[in-house]
Amino acid sequence: MTALADSTRERTPRPVASGPRATGTSSRIAWLRERGMGASVLVAGISSAFGVVLLSATGYIAEVLRADPYIGDSGTLAVVLAILTVLLVGVAVYVASIVTANTFATVIAGRTRRIALLRLIGASARSQRTEVARQGLAVGIIGAVAGLLGGTLVSAGGILLAERLLGVEGVDYLVVQPMLLIPAAVVALTTWAAAWVGSRRVLTVTPLQALGGSVEASHDAYRRRAGRNGAAAALFAIGGALLAGGIALGLITPLGVVVAFLGGILSFTGLALGAGVVMPPVLRLVGRLFGGSATARLAAENALRYPERSSRMAIGVVMGVTLVTMFAVALETVKVVIRTSAGGEVDDAFEAVIDTFSGIMMGLVAVSAVIAAVGLVNLLTIGVVQRRRELGLLRALGVSNDQVRRMVLLEAAHITIAATVTGLVLGVAYGWAGAQSLLGSVPMPPAFSAPNLVAPAVPWAPVAVIVAATAVLTLVAAVVPTRLATRVAPVEALAD
Numbered sequence: 001m002t003a004l005a006d007s008t009r010e011r012t013p014r015p016v017a018s019g020p021r022a023t024g025t026s027s028r029i030a031w032l033r034e035r036g037m038g039a040s041v042l043v044a045g046i047s048s049a050f051g052v053v054l055l056s057a058t059g060y061i062a063e064v065l066r067a068d069p070y071i072g073d074s075g076t077l078a079v080v081l082a083i084l085t086v087l088l089v090g091v092a093v094y095v096a097s098i099v100t101a102n103t104f105a106t107v108i109a110g111r112t113r114r115i116a117l118l119r120l121i122g123a124s125a126r127s128q129r130t131e132v133a134r135q136g137l138a139v140g141i142i143g144a145v146a147g148l149l150g151g152t153l154v155s156a157g158g159i160l161l162a163e164r165l166l167g168v169e170g171v172d173y174l175v176v177q178p179m180l181l182i183p184a185a186v187v188a189l190t191t192w193a194a195a196w197v198g199s200r201r202v203l204t205v206t207p208l209q210a211l212g213g214s215v216e217a218s219h220d221a222y223r224r225r226a227g228r229n230g231a232a233a234a235l236f237a238i239g240g241a242l243l244a245g246g247i248a249l250g251l252i253t254p255l256g257v258v259v260a261f262l263g264g265i266l267s268f269t270g271l272a273l274g275a276g277v278v279m280p281p282v283l284r285l286v287g288r289l290f291g292g293s294a295t296a297r298l299a300a301e302n303a304l305r306y307p308e309r310s311s312r313m314a315i316g317v318v319m320g321v322t323l324v325t326m327f328a329v330a331l332e333t334v335k336v337v338i339r340t341s342a343g344g345e346v347d348d349a350f351e352a353v354i355d356t357f358s359g360i361m362m363g364l365v366a367v368s369a370v371i372a373a374v375g376l377v378n379l380l381t382i383g384v385v386q387r388r389r390e391l392g393l394l395r396a397l398g399v400s401n402d403q404v405r406r407m408v409l410l411e412a413a414h415i416t417i418a419a420t421v422t423g424l425v426l427g428v429a430y431g432w433a434g435a436q437s438l439l440g441s442v443p444m445p446p447a448f449s450a451p452n453l454v455a456p457a458v459p460w461a462p463v464a465v466i467v468a469a470t471a472v473l474t475l476v477a478a479v480v481p482t483r484l485a486t487r488v489a490p491v492e493a494l495a496d
Helices: 002-007 020-028 037-067 076-110 112-120 125-166 178-204 207-211 219-223 226-250 256-273 275-290 294-305 307-341 348-386 388-396 401-439 460-487 490-495
Strands: none
Touching: 037 076, 037 125, 037 178, 037 348, 076 125, 076 178, 076 307, 076 348, 112 125, 125 178, 226 256, 226 401, 256 275, 256 307, 256 401, 275 294, 275 307, 275 401, 294 401, 307 348, 307 401, 307 460, 348 401, 348 460, 388 401, 388 490, 401 460
């Protein structure tokens, strides 16, 4: 069985190992060289390092506060920092989990023929899925350990720099602490769980598929998944109702933000679960903006023909854009709510504090956006590698290298534009709901007017930065795939 599995691996040049022991070791870790695994390790490493740095930063700030003779007895700020840390690390891990699940789902699609061959000679789907889960756990452990070490070094350097720049004295903070193992352990476990979720496609692979290559579900087949689509619609509807209820409750008490937060989680989870139905039509609509040439039409139709592939690429960008936009709109709306409650007069120093806090939050949330960007580049590259036969057939039919490269670039542009627009809409809605449900009932001096219901405040400068960043992301993400798309000769690609 092992020999047959090794014989069905991608035909890529590998160094010849010397000796039976070297050959066995190389066979056991050969899957780490598959496209997508390196990026998954990177995602796990970024998430782990982010958690370590946040824990170290908040712990150090708490020590500084305790050393202050005026506010040292108050633990309120330390508690707020701890809650903020948990939320931000949770968001980063949530994004990383979806990116990892999508990566493993795409990798499994490329292993369809190999898994089918193993099924043909008696291997069970459960054993194959367990193997993928073990690979996910290994990827998570490698990334988590690397992130733990890197984050600890960054934290130590940051604390030394802060002490010199701020002149902080009398604070003895130990950087290396057992609690830093928490984010590393969480990242390793969530990566393992994400690999298990992403490998659910193994259960649908049949031995007959050994005669073909990787097969993605069609749009019609995806629409027929009544249970999955029904659950997605129910989650989205319940989440939307909770968002509206949180906003209404926020006019009475700040606890409305708890209801709104739960509504946001449920509604976005529903959207992610039903992305295979929702995103392809949006992608096709965006594709019409690129004209009616054969290359543009082919790129647009690919999104609808393979909804799993296109939705996996899009949903990570949607998350990144939604997060950044949400925090930007929430902080801008907070200013409007406070200004309205105060009768239009807000102290300049108070606004400066909000602006500083806004900049810090945007920088922290940007880490999750980076994770989503890594996922897009990774999935685009894997997708092109797995479509060697399709692209080889197009070139054999007379499509030029330039046209193939243009098609791949247009597909990346479709995904990025559609995801950006969707993320902007969701970010504005979630950001406004969060600010409104939190501060809608809080009176502010000197007017003390409440409750206050205001329109969403959109900070156009950050929105312009988001749009520009996604445009650059499209170009960067498409560089490697477009080169891979034309590197292999048509005859060689068709022979795979």
